[in-house]
């Protein structure tokens with residue numbers, strides 16, 4: 472079971488997905504109307520597949536409530552690149568979630584400020600998010616909170632960095648088609664979830680993972696805000712963990728008699 476703050480390194484993404492789904496299952500058995508925060512991107516897909524398998528095997532998710540993290544401005548739910556489309560295809564339908572229990576951010580709302588405020592109010596009314604799944608961008612963004620986002624930020628419209636546009640262009644016919652703006656939960660909003668579950672795979676995430684865990688807490692590295700939370704599970708593969716200095720964490724022993732580090 473995922474408890475308190477921990478980092479789990481395993482090269483089998485299926486194993487990591489099962490660990491997360493065990494936690495979700497235990498939570499739902501205890502509280503059938505749990506509030507689950509879902510992330511998009513390729514990293515969490517094995518989690519949703521495993522969750523769908525368990526639903527096929529009898530797990531009942533009909534009462535859980537779902538909140539999205541972010542959405543591109545200007546894409547509606549019928550657009551295959553929208554996060555609403557991804558969430559419906561990968562989570563809502565295969566996991567048999569009641570669409571009435573799902574609140575996603577709309578990128579086509581006429582008034583995005585009002586949309587952000589009503590989204591925040593909906594999370595509050597639901598009693599807060601119980602478990603939030605998160606991924607991380609190469610530059611350390613979480614949801615679409617780009618570097619320099621305030622660590623206390625709330626749900627709002629944001630302009631994406633070149634790096635993010637480039638990274639996400641792999642899903643589009645050309646880079647010109649990637650929207651330049653998004654609406655995203657703020658870092659402050661995300662930190663209010665009771666349990667954060669962060670996943671990162673591959674060497675291309677190693678920089679963000681290292682800074683997130685071992686770097687200073689800084690607005691330039693939004694994922695580092697996770698250091699401020701008391702219940703975080705970070706699940707990474709060897710590639711993403713490859714630049715962590717973890718080997719040094721417990722290398723030295725302190726001799727209280729001499730008040731020196733033992734060799």
Ligand code: GLP
Nearest residue numbers: 511512513514606607608614615
């Ligand atoms: C996007 C999303 C993030 C996601 C990130 C990583 O930018 N806004 O929420 O975590 O991509 O995606 P992937 O898991 O595909 O690397």
